[in-house]
Amino acid sequence: MKPILIVQHEHDVGPGRFEHYLIDNGFPHEFVRVFANDSMPSSAERYSGLCALGGSMSANDELPWIDSEIALMRSADQLGVPIIGHCLGGQLLAKTFGAPVTRSSLKEIGWGRVDVDNEELARHWVGAITGTYLFQWHGDTFAIPVGGRRFLTSRFCTNQAFVIERGGFAHLGMQFHVEMTAELVHEWATDPLGRAEIERAFAGQDGAGVQLPDEMLRNLDERAQRMAVIADRLYDNWTKCLRR
Numbered sequence: 001m002k003p004i005l006i007v008q009h010e011h012d013v014g015p016g017r018f019e020h021y022l023i024d025n026g027f028p029h030e031f032v033r034v035f036a037n038d039s040m041p042s043s044a045e046r047y048s049g050l051c052a053l054g055g056s057m058s059a060n061d062e063l064p065w066i067d068s069e070i071a072l073m074r075s076a077d078q079l080g081v082p083i084i085g086h087c088l089g090g091q092l093l094a095k096t097f098g099a100p101v102t103r104s105s106l107k108e109i110g111w112g113r114v115d116v117d118n119e120e121l122a123r124h125w126v127g128a129i130t131g132t133y134l135f136q137w138h139g140d141t142f143a144i145p146v147g148g149r150r151f152l153t154s155r156f157c158t159n160q161a162f163v164i165e166r167g168g169f170a171h172l173g174m175q176f177h178v179e180m181t182a183e184l185v186h187e188w189a190t191d192p193l194g195r196a197e198i199e200r201a202f203a204g205q206d207g208a209g210v211q212l213p214d215e216m217l218r219n220l221d222e223r224a225q226r227m228a229v230i231a232d233r234l235y236d237n238w239t240k241c242l243r244r
Helices: 016-024 064-079 088-096 119-126 182-190 192-204 220-239
Strands: 004-008 029-033 049-052 083-086 101-116 131-142 148-153 161-165 170-174
Touching: 004 016, 016 220, 049 064, 049 088, 064 083, 064 088, 083 088, 083 220, 088 101, 088 131, 088 161, 088 170, 101 119, 101 192, 119 148, 119 161, 119 220, 131 220, 170 220, 182 192, 182 220
Parallel strands: 004 029, 004 049, 049 083, 083 170
Antiparallel strands: 101 131, 101 148, 148 161, 161 170
16 A cells, blocks of 8 residues: 655644554555655655644745645645645645635634534544534634535634545545644643743633643543544544545
8 A cells, every 4th residue: 555645844743643543553654854854745646645734834934845735735636645634734735725824813722622513524524523622723724625515613713624525535624633642732731932822822812712731731631532532533534535
């Protein structure tokens, strides 16, 4: 089987649960590490799937690799290679298909409630849930591309997850960080720069949409385990689309 390509934009925004899932289920995979100046492939021909991770930059920043990653996503779509995007990766996926990425009215940081927006689609992708708490850390938001269907939403950010169905395969874009493990959440919440961003956002938004580190870390293992169930359901359905 061809490998899944994981595009990692920053050293501390790793694949977490996504890589654990691939290893546990025997899916070969390799990395393009943007932060280490790896070259972005010009074609998705070598891959069975494409995963784009998060990052602190904006999809609208003038960075040399953003156009290359969008070109890679377009290649994947043309070749029938499914794409999964986490946070920034979901924003880049939306941008690839012509949807704007803009500043959100409020930042979301911490464990935020995500609700079902399309029951039939959500039942397929995440199972029979009415609402769940997933990990967020973003200041931008994507619009839904033409041909995409939203199935998850939240109070502070309307567009939380969408799918673009192509018949034999599908692309999945997510605003939340379903790939986070307890270890990654702890690392982000206790990092000095991360704590400073949390405190600024909390003060600027009167606490709306933002959790302080102590609350973010409360019952962390239990929260991460619950989110892992959702993550694995999403990954189960996405990997069914892989190009064999």
